[in-house]
Amino acid sequence: DNKNRLKSVIKQLDQEYDFVFIDCPPGVSALSDNIFNAADIVLMPVIPTTLSIRTYHMVKDYFKEKDIDLSKMMCFFTMVDLRKNMHNEIMEELYKDKRFFQNYVPYLSDVEKMGVYKAPIMEFANSSYAAKCYRELWTEIKEGVVE
Structure with a gap:
């Protein structure tokens, strides 16, 4: 099937x-x-x-x-x-x-650069605001999925 x-x-x-x-x-x-x-x-x-x-x-x-x-x-x-x-x-x-x-x-240039660098944002802009937003989102997702 x-x-x-x-x-x-x-x-x-x-x-x-x-x-x-x-x-x-x-x-x-x-x-x-x-x-x-x-x-x-x-x-x-x-x-x-x-x-x-x-x-x-x-x-x-x-x-x-x-x-x-x-x-x-x-x-x-x-x-x-x-x-x-x-x-x-x-x-x-x-x-x-x-x-x-x-x-x-957020709509930020660091987010768009992931396509340019072909890498996750943590690889090239780990301390950026965009990376912080991704980390916070991932934490919330894990909490929503695991619980």
């Missing part, structure tokens, strides 16, 4: 790893359907913009439609620019959903 193929592959990694992360584009596809079914947690980055919010609602509706446990859907904001009213308004509204972690990734 195609829906359980990925789940069986991940199950084989249980003994060796505490966490297995699979990165995929947001949205609904055959790949994401497989991931939604196989995952214990679906960690979804959301940019506080109209298009990204539409995708969030589309994925959330898909979970409901396919009877996938909504509690496994956990979200965080990324590319946040608090100087923009829209970002603040969207975040304030979606924080009410309780699916979003309080910590977020």
Whole structure:
């Protein structure tokens, strides 16, 4: 069965790893359907913009439609620019959903440089504000996943 193929592959990694992360584009596809079914947690980055919010609602509706446990859907904001009213308004509204972690990734050049350096921010800007934000987000994610 195609829906359980990925789940069986991940199950084989249980003994060796505490966490297995699979990165995929947001949205609904055959790949994401497989991931939604196989995952214990679906960690979804959301940019506080109209298009990204539409995708969030589309994925959330898909979970409901396919009877996938909504509690496994956990979200965080990324590319946040608090100087923009829209970002603040969207975040304030979606924080009410309780699916979003309080910590977020700000829109900073150090974050963009990860693509340039092809490395995690801790490798080249460990003491930066962006690295601090990632650490705080990761701590919150671990607490939400492990508990």
